Amino acid sequence: MLTALEQYDPQIYELVRQEGARQSACVRLIPSENYVSRAVMQASGSCLTNKYSEGYPGKRYYEGQQVTDLIEVVAQQRARKVFKAEHANVQPYSGSVANLAAYLALAQPGDTIMGLALPHGGHLTHGWKVSVTGKIFKSMQYGVSPSTGRFDYDQIRDLAKKNRPTIIISGCTAYPREIDFDIFGQIAKEVGAYHVSDIAHISGLVVAGIHKSPVPYADIVSTTTHKTLRGPRGGMLLCKAEYAEKVDKSVFPGLQGGPHMHTVTAIAVALAEADTPEFGEYARQIVKNSKAMAEKLLECGFNLVSGGTDNHLILIDLRNKNIPGKKFAKALDRARIVANYNTVPNDPAPPANPSGLRLGTPAITTRGMKEDQARQIASLIASVADNIDKESAIEQVAKEALLLCSQFPVPDHFIIPNKENRIIS
Numbered sequence: 001m002l003t004a005l006e007q008y009d010p011q012i013y014e015l016v017r018q019e020g021a022r023q024s025a026c027v028r029l030i031p032s033e034n035y036v037s038r039a040v041m042q043a044s045g046s047c048l049t050n051k052y053s054e055g056y057p058g059k060r061y062y063e064g065q066q067v068t069d070l071i072e073v074v075a076q077q078r079a080r081k082v083f084k085a086e087h088a089n090v091q092p093y094s095g096s097v098a099n100l101a102a103y104l105a106l107a108q109p110g111d112t113i114m115g116l117a118l119p120h121g122g123h124l125t126h127g128w129k130v131s132v133t134g135k136i137f138k139s140m141q142y143g144v145s146p147s148t149g150r151f152d153y154d155q156i157r158d159l160a161k162k163n164r165p166t167i168i169i170s171g172c173t174a175y176p177r178e179i180d181f182d183i184f185g186q187i188a189k190e191v192g193a194y195h196v197s198d199i200a201h202i203s204g205l206v207v208a209g210i211h212k213s214p215v216p217y218a219d220i221v222s223t224t225t226h227k228t229l230r231g232p233r234g235g236m237l238l239c240k241a242e243y244a245e246k247v248d249k250s251v252f253p254g255l256q257g258g259p260h261m262h263t264v265t266a267i268a269v270a271l272a273e274a275d276t277p278e279f280g281e282y283a284r285q286i287v288k289n290s291k292a293m294a295e296k297l298l299e300c301g302f303n304l305v306s307g308g309t310d311n312h313l314i315l316i317d318l319r320n321k322n323i324p325g326k327k328f329a330k331a332l333d334r335a336r337i338v339a340n341y342n343t344v345p346n347d348p349a350p351p352a353n354p355s356g357l358r359l360g361t362p363a364i365t366t367r368g369m370k371e372d373q374a375r376q377i378a379s380l381i382a383s384v385a386d387n388i389d390k391e392s393a394i395e396q397v398a399k400e401a402l403l404l405c406s407q408f409p410v411p412d413h414f415i416i417p418n419k420e421n422r423i424i425s
């Protein structure tokens with residue numbers, strides 16, 4: 001495939017090669033990123049990209065669905081199995097569209113939705129003002145407790161009672177602690193709201209049974225497929241049978257046209273991979289690595305939101321270090337450690353240059369790194385902070401990060417094993 005690309009379009013080939021090299025020669029800590037397997041990559045790059053399949057298996061609007069119907073049914077069955085859900089829709093193009101589809105399955109424009117505010121770790125699509133979800137719905141936002149950095153469920157209950165939302169959203173994009181979906185479900189019941197749970201970040205941990213699943217406690221569960229779940233970029237909705245028709249109609253024809261069948265195919269492969277003991281082991285190691293990294297960061301004098309982590313991600317509050325988030329993220333990038341700047345709860349700084357840094361361990365764990373390497377990376381991060389204006393020291397960290405990458409190459413079955421993925425320095 002890449003040989004054809006190399007022959008036909010050397011310019012783009014070269015850029016793909018460079019990105020492959022970057023991904024193998026950097027310590028990737030963005031918690032929403034991962035490395036997919038070669039099998040997922042092959043399915044995603046397959047001839048299924050050529051097919052239009054508007055509708056659902058058995059009810060399509062185009063002919064020629066002998067194979068696509070079989071593939072989508074397998075993807076649905078695997079999704080239902082690993083998430084223990086009554087119904088699965090595997091067509092959403094991404095997590096954002098999946099969320100919008102979930103809301104529109106249960107509420108009308110103008111109704112009230114209540115989600116976690118973005119600066120507190122919520123996602124844009126949980127009703128933040130610049131997102132369409134904050135414009136077509138009346139959006140109420142809850143936050144985390146300023147003292148603990150965690151949910152104060154009594155406060156969320158009070159807010160729900162006062163505002164009587166149609167939908168309460170649980171789930172986050174930058175919350176380092178386990179979420180009590182059970183309580184969110186209770187609160188929703190008490191106020192007569194629907195409960196939509198968005199597990200985009202933690203779905204791999206949920207499948208592995210490490211974090212409690214929201215499936216029994218939510219009316220609709222939304223997820224991406226490309227974060228800890230380690231599949232292709234895509235989205236998915238899970239729900240009880242009673243909402244199946246509403247969910248399906250909301251995705252198509254409500255929001256989308258033809259599903260991306262190459263992605264649906266790759267989702268099926270990723271779900272089979274997730275349904276193995278090896279994946280369970282992988283997911284457990286993600287959390288072990290994250291906890292080890294958090295402990296070392298605390299030892300190095302970093303403040304962590306909520307004081308630590310229960311999951312795959314860590315949120316550093318940099319205010320005591322006096323380093324702006326953006327400056328730190330850029331210095332780390334030069335040191336071959338890739339993370340993202342992020343708001344912290346009640347951040348006094350603007351979102352474009354916030355006071356936090358978000359880190360995560362899904363990708364390094366796919367490379368086979370364990371607690372020792374997680375602690376080593378924490379030390380490298382600390383040395384960048386200590387030398388934030390000293391470029392020679394940052395270069396030294398980059399050398400150490402590269403060495404670590406060469407000791408833990410992306411496993412062979414996780415990349416197309418030819419020259420473009422070789423480590424370059």
Ligand SMILES: *Cc1c(COP(=O)(O)O)cnc(C)c1O
Pocket residue numbers: 032093094095096097099122123125171172173198199200201224234235
């Ligand atoms: C990543 C994320 C999404 C959005 O997913 P996209 O595929 O980028 O649209 C939605 N919700 C949460 C909680 C996320 O973390």
